[in-house]
Amino acid sequence: MRSRFLVLIFCAGLGLGCSNEADPHAAGPTYPAFEAAPKLAQALTRTAEQALPDVDTATQEEVAELLEAAALGGRLGHSATGQLNDMDGKLRTAALLAIVEDLHAEVGARRSAYAWLRDSGTPGLVPRLTLRLKYEKDLWSAVCLGDTLLRHGNGSGLDAVAGVLEREAQDAAEESARSYAATVIPQLPAAEGWNAGADFAADWQHLSEVRGLWARERRLSPSEEQIEVFHPEVEAEILRMATRLASQPLRPVDDARFVLTRQRGAVIPLLFELAHDEDRYVREHALQTLSWMGPPVYAWCQARAFDYLANVSPFLGEASMRARALEALGAGRMAIAMPDLIHWLEHGRREEAASAADALLRCADPSILPQLQQWLAEGTPPGLPAEGAFSLYTLWFALEPELEAEYPIEVFEGLPEGERKRRERWASERLVKKTVDSAQQD
Amino acid sequence: MRAFPALIAVLAAALGVWVLVSLVRPPAEIEVRGQMTSQDCAECHPAVFAEWQDSHHAFAYDNPEVRKLSNDFRNEECLACHTPRPVLDFEPGERVLARASDRGNGVDCLSCHQGPNGGMASGTLRPSSSAPCQPYHEARMTSVQHCASCHNQHKTVDQWHAAPEHLKGENCLDCHMTETFREGGRRGRHHGFPAGHDKDALMKAVRVASGTDALGPWVSVENYGAAHNFPTDERSRAADVQVRWQDSNGVWGEWQHVWRFRDPYRDEVDLINTQLPSGETWRENLPVPEGMQKGEARLLYRTQPYLPDEESVELGRVELMP
Numbered sequence: 224m225r226s227r228f229l230v231l232i233f234c235a236g237l238g239l240g241c242s243n244e245a246d247p248h249a250a251g252p253t254y255p256a257f258e259a260a261p262k263l264a265q266a267l268t269r270t271a272e273q274a275l276p277d278v279d280t281a282t283q284e285e286v287a288e289l290l291e292a293a294a295l296g297g298r299l300g301h302s303a304t305g306q307l308n309d310m311d312g313k314l315r316t317a318a319l320l321a322i323v324e325d326l327h328a329e330v331g332a333r334r335s336a337y338a339w340l341r342d343s344g345t346p347g348l349v350p351r352l353t354l355r356l357k358y359e360k361d362l363w364s365a366v367c368l369g370d371t372l373l374r375h376g377n378g379s380g381l382d383a384v385a386g387v388l389e390r391e392a393q394d395a396a397e398e399s400a401r402s403y404a405a406t407v408i409p410q411l412p413a414a415e416g417w418n419a420g421a422d423f424a425a426d427w428q429h430l431s432e433v434r435g436l437w438a439r440e441r442r443l444s445p446s447e448e449q450i451e452v453f454h455p456e457v458e459a460e461i462l463r464m465a466t467r468l469a470s471q472p473l474r475p476v477d478d479a480r481f482v483l484t485r486q487r488g489a490v491i492p493l494l495f496e497l498a499h500d501e502d503r504y505v506r507e508h509a510l511q512t513l514s515w516m517g518p519p520v521y522a523w524c525q526a527r528a529f530d531y532l533a534n535v536s537p538f539l540g541e542a543s544m545r546a547r548a549l550e551a552l553g554a555g556r557m558a559i560a561m562p563d564l565i566h567w568l569e570h571g572r573r574e575e576a577a578s579a580a581d582a583l584l585r586c587a588d589p590s591i592l593p594q595l596q597q598w599l600a601e602g603t604p605p606g607l608p609a610e611g612a613f614s615l616y617t618l619w620f621a622l623e624p625e626l627e628a629e630y631p632i633e634v635f636e637g638l639p640e641g642e643r644k645r646r647e648r649w650a651s652e653r654l655v656k657k658t659v660d661s662a663q664q665d
Numbered sequence: 666m667r668a669f670p671a672l673i674a675v676l677a678a679a680l681g682v683w684v685l686v687s688l689v690r691p692p693a694e695i696e697v698r699g700q701m702t703s704q705d706c707a708e709c710h711p712a713v714f715a716e717w718q719d720s721h722h723a724f725a726y727d728n729p730e731v732r733k734l735s736n737d738f739r740n741e742e743c744l745a746c747h748t749p750r751p752v753l754d755f756e757p758g759e760r761v762l763a764r765a766s767d768r769g770n771g772v773d774c775l776s777c778h779q780g781p782n783g784g785m786a787s788g789t790l791r792p793s794s795s796a797p798c799q800p801y802h803e804a805r806m807t808s809v810q811h812c813a814s815c816h817n818q819h820k821t822v823d824q825w826h827a828a829p830e831h832l833k834g835e836n837c838l839d840c841h842m843t844e845t846f847r848e849g850g851r852r853g854r855h856h857g858f859p860a861g862h863d864k865d866a867l868m869k870a871v872r873v874a875s876g877t878d879a880l881g882p883w884v885s886v887e888n889y890g891a892a893h894n895f896p897t898d899e900r901s902r903a904a905d906v907q908v909r910w911q912d913s914n915g916v917w918g919e920w921q922h923v924w925r926f927r928d929p930y931r932d933e934v935d936l937i938n939t940q941l942p943s944g945e946t947w948r949e950n951l952p953v954p955e956g957m958q959k960g961e962a963r964l965l966y967r968t969q970p971y972l973p974d975e976e977s978v979e980l981g982r983v984e985l986m987p
Binding site: 326328358471472473474476480504507515522546550572573576577578581608609610611637638639641642 | 702726728732737738740741742743745746750759762764765766767768769772818931933934
């Protein structure tokens, strides 16, 4: 009894002793508890049967030989084509992907494999083929990538198609790529008043519009519904790609981010699932991927009535994830997030304050103006890094475009040019959001 | 009478609480720094700060060569090590993540010194307890694992592990943070981190030699001082052996390429890794063109493979006698 009494006194003393170190965030918003779990492993298990099979070297070589023989034509070519057609679709797709990913594969072999993927690949090819956009240097192959992805409902390769069309062909190979690129345009979703192939200027205009729509909303036509879930094969391959987020070497991480940011909006709930993973690298990169996706996040959430803020909330309560969560809020570009962002701008640590200011630049509406002007008049919140200060000024200029004001010299020069450009891009994306909003009102 | 032992116990407990609180909290008169930046460090450590400002760590984000190679950091993977969050926030040797603020500082004081609880980690065994930055001893500060978080991305720390024992020293600090005496006789480690951008450091890593044997003149390059490959780290770094000959009229010919030390980019599939491992020597006999009376060989170091000769650093030049 007595010992229990002493323990109580001891604990009370400890409590008093620490009471002066009050949590500065205690009076702030409250969030649901964050819980980590082996989410990625669970998801991989759940989708294992849908994933493309692993291909051994012997199978890859066998398929490469069949491709070579098929290209010869004649009886041998006919037989090889038959054998390729008779293969299990997923196994053939996986083997063809292995060939195009092989650094030692010749351009000719890659072209054949790309063509077969285009004509016979199963949907699971999308994530790995998206990654080829980062590495493929052969122009014809790049066009084929764009063509194939388009056939599977992904517009990430249209920039490559446009790039080849814009380029003046230097030789026969480039001319061939250019001719091929021109044939991709008629495959674009139809639009009112557009007659495919009738007039190159109109074709180009339509291609530009589709590229713009894909960049803003990750869909190919205004009449197309935003998908809620991926084809099971695509989902399985996206999750396999996401395992690279945990890599210690950085290149695989960047590869995964490259692919994940170029998928349709249905990737958003998957990223939130991964953001609860037990591996901190998977968690952080999953949230970061949302930030990098930018405009499509908002468009998809609006179309699917997805409660983005509720999904970000648990990460705001977790100190180790907060800065990334604030950035993700910015990507969501919902003004409803402003109170949280203002709180963390004023009460967060340096990194959090910078992320909150950046996020406000991306999502704040004009109701923030009085608060914003007060901050700027008082010399920005104390401890705000140069990035945050620049973001607040950029936001001010974006909200009041008629304003004749300039960045204070110390704010402008306090930031490297690349960081200034990043924030100017975010400011320009605010106009994109307006376009999405007005399109949805229509 | 029975209340007396209880009173003693209560007083003892209160004393225990006081001692504990005193231990876990800094003395009241010390102003504890909250949200520090690296610029704050300059107040008390101006000499160290100045050394760092001149280092490639401070230049890690602004370096135009890095910006070019990283596609102006559109290759986001490069950001993690060129503007890292505090390394001590991560498990030993595990990679760091990029920070969102103060990116212009590159690899700054906080990247290496800020501890997970806000205090500043130091390799010093008994750091000053009265400093506002709350310094504390952290054994990891002097371990190779501390550097590995970034410098093993290109396998330099793995190379160190495989190096001959007599070249390894204790850790990376032996060569890259040598002991220095600052104003007032204070002893410390130099924060200039001399490495691939420092000619003296490069000269301590390799030496060029020449001689003549039955097959004619030869040239060699020995990695006698680096406890990792030469060159190391980024794949862009290269070192070339070149040779030129003088004819009987005393006229020197053009420099000709003999050998390149370099780890190729992953898509340079026709090339192999020719970095010179620690402690090893490369040697080659050079055929003497007819009519030449003597020759010269030199070793040029380039921070990127296409750097012109005149912008490269010459690490040694030797005479070749037929």
